[in-house]
Amino acid sequence: MLELKQVGKSVGGTVHIHPTDLAFEAGCFNVLLGTTLAGKTTLMQLMAGLEKPTIGNVHFNGADVTGLPVQKRNVSMVYQQFINYPNFSVYDNIASPLRVARLPDSEVKRRVGEMAELMKISAMLDRRPSELSGGQQQRTAMARAMVKDSDLILLDEPLANLDFKLREELRDELPKIFAERNCIVVYATTEPTEALLFGGKTAALHEGRVADFGPTSEIYRRPASLTSAKVFSEPPINIARVVKKDGRIFLNDEIHWQADKALSDGEYTMGLRPHHVLPESAQKSDVAIKGTVKVAELSGSESMIHFDAFGEDWVSLSHGVHPFESGQEATLYADVSTCFYFDGAGKLVAGGPVSEEG
Amino acid sequence: MARISLSSLKHSYLPNPSNDADWALKELNLNWDDGGAYALLGPSGCGKTTLLNIISGLLNPSHGKVLFGDDDVTGLPPEQRHIAQVFQFPVVYDTMTVYDNLAFPLRNRGVDEKTVGERVSEIAAMTDLTEMLGKRASGLTADGKQKISLGRGLVRTDVNAILFDEPLTVIDPHLKFQLRSKLKEIHQRTANTMIYVTHDQTEALTFADRVVVMNVGEVVQIGTPEELFETPHHTFVGHFIGSPGMNVIPCKIDNGKAVLSGVSVKTSNKAATDVKQAEIGVRPEFISFAKKGLEVQVTKVSDAGRFNIVDAILAGNPIKLLVPEGSPIPSETAHIELKADRTRIYCDGRLAGLEGAA
């Protein structure tokens, strides 16, 4: 178990990571989700020992490893840019950490063979990285990271530079590959879909702070804060200011709906995921919203409609092809039963989809 | 603006190509209408960038002709073809302000300052750059710089086509979404022919009216996003488009009908009578759980937010199905139903019963 206790990092006068408490366990994917400058890479470097925290401690299996340099820890890292030794063959690349550890050649051979088999690059063992495709280079880098049998494997957006389809493929394979091992896996990504598909636990990061941490499904379905909901939504979550009074929630004078009794009167920010705003009404409780369509993106199987309503830019994501012209007036339907309500401080007070098994 | 035609176009980077593999682009004939939005979609190495460079004039094809309207432009350099190109990473003139950057192509062509001012304001408004006009171009973020690159192409009135070479590659993921819909919006307003090269299907399918799917130097299928999604002519297209892609399951053919594990499967097309082995292609969206039907073993359920992806084994083959959020998913053994009109037989990878080319 890897624990970060009040770990923070400041460089110069700027705070890159605010004091954070996190605990990662082996056996599941731990995802760090956030935008590019949210602090994912810095956090990973702190976990690995490549950077020393300005404040706080890092504990591994109970022992304080904060001051321990990375060479003494049993850590592997995979980067976004496929980092391999350019002059070594694939075999030598994968074998390098084992050779540094001075394992006997027969052992090296066996383990490299196993790993190459697992990563499906056995046919490439005597080639150089420059002769391989992007996907194969990244597999080599991953093989090298995993052959060491480290306690902690950090993957910093490893699929970001790969083709769309290749990303899908590897995304499918990775959990299977890591399922057998007993190590702590921490995976950084900017895509909420990836975090969801991996399952496990997710930490939603924003501007150096952890907005939320917990089992991925839960964080997704019950974001603790507005920030967390925004981080964990693609396309971006639709928000608007609402007021609750007299048992109803008012978006503006025309648009209002029945409120949950538990919610007290006052102002709130509502969050509604784009796939709950549809061009057609699905159930009676749906609220009609009139707006002007800015652009409709049709992908053959889905429609993403950007529209302007009550002064906000909202997005609707639906199955099927729903062609709309730019500038067209349209009515879309919001499934308000799935709305989140956040108070002035951005904390979740109510809402979430109809309960379902996690 | 003009119609773009490619006639008997072939290209090889080698001086004496001898076999198929030496050709980066195999023979193709394409016609693009004036004012359309097209995408060249395919994995890395499929030849899409080569094709784009031939259209823009940065590369001279080894065979064939490029015609703009009725003019043969094959030998003409880029500046004489009246095209604009947006590259993978932003190209801006660092020392100039945003205004001067946008004005540059017009000033080079001797346009008077008044017209320049009008055009630049118009384009700046369209690309949301109006507030930045006075700033130095080097100070903008990557997406701002790409907008400038785009703006320089839009500001000219003599442009036949605007070509995009994977323009969103360096953009932050959460800004990609905005810039993508902005590109679509701009296309609808300006009616320029736009050709967009990418490996990302979301970008291609949401942007283009028609998509050219390429693989290994060949055009595999051309169609609207809907056509490509609903009726892939080739298992490659079926697999490449859609996330997750189409399921391809080997089957036996009995008298033109598909047979899987001894059970006859209803499909929308028939195979030729002399065929014995083929494949069934069906998208995960069109498979549902049922009380009776083909038997499968459910191996994994992933939560993708608005739906669940279920991995299962059908007759020894891995398949995926999409189940909407909230629907029950059986565990272990279950039965599935394939939607007949979306299930198709593919012989040798091609849609059975399809005559001729795409």
Added chain:
Amino acid sequence: MNKTVNQKAWFFVLPVLILVAFNAIVPLMTVVNYSVQETFGDNVFFWAGITWFEDVLRSSRFHDAMGRQLFFTFTILAIEVPLGVIIALAMPRKGIWVSVCLVLMAMPLLIPWNVVGAMWNIFGLPEIGLLGKTLNTIGFDYNYTRQPGDAWFTLIMMDVWHWTSLVVLLAYAGLVSIPDAYYQAAKIDGASSWAIFRYIQLPKMKRVLTIAILLRFMDSFNIYTEPSVLTGGGPGNSTTLLSIDLVKIALGQFDLGPAAAMSLIYFLVILLMSWIFYTVMTRNEEQ
């Protein structure tokens, strides 16, 4: 990223430290020592305080030498930098001729400096030198051993021939690093070659040009060997640059005090001017 702190590294560095201390720091301290003392020989020293410094700074001889030096440095910078950039622009960026051009450009830099001086010395001789003879035949009355103007001309020509290559190679490195897409985009924008130079190439070369200018400035201010071999500071003292003057005082006249003071002033002047140059050039970059 923090590199691991390894105390053993000091042991690797120690021998070099000792060597440098011996060869540089100790002699430097000796000079400082001399600069504040007066001696009449026989190792008898009297404290002189800042006398020597005052003397040097007030002497017209020093002012003249400084004036000549500044003229020299700024003239060669004005010639070498633009010329270097022009040549770098003309050099091919791809193909086999690249290596040929690079070798040709590197050659002047490889010649030992006193050989350079000797070459131009003979080259310029009015009777037997190729340059000298040609110029005189054409009609110019050229004799660098007699006429200060001709001496300056030859001195500057020699330096330009010797050191422009450095600017060329640095500027070329900067140019080559510009991705093709910039040129393609400029072509598509309809930009003329001048516009391409002004808006793409020059801005991208700014960093390397800063380094080139700084290097040339420091080196030319320090220059000794070539002018010494070429003209010896003559005719008269018309080409006596600062370093030559310094050596004359220190070794010729054996006035260690003033010589030491002058060296220190010289050192500080170069330091100051380099710092100013650098700050001015990099501050523009940060804007």
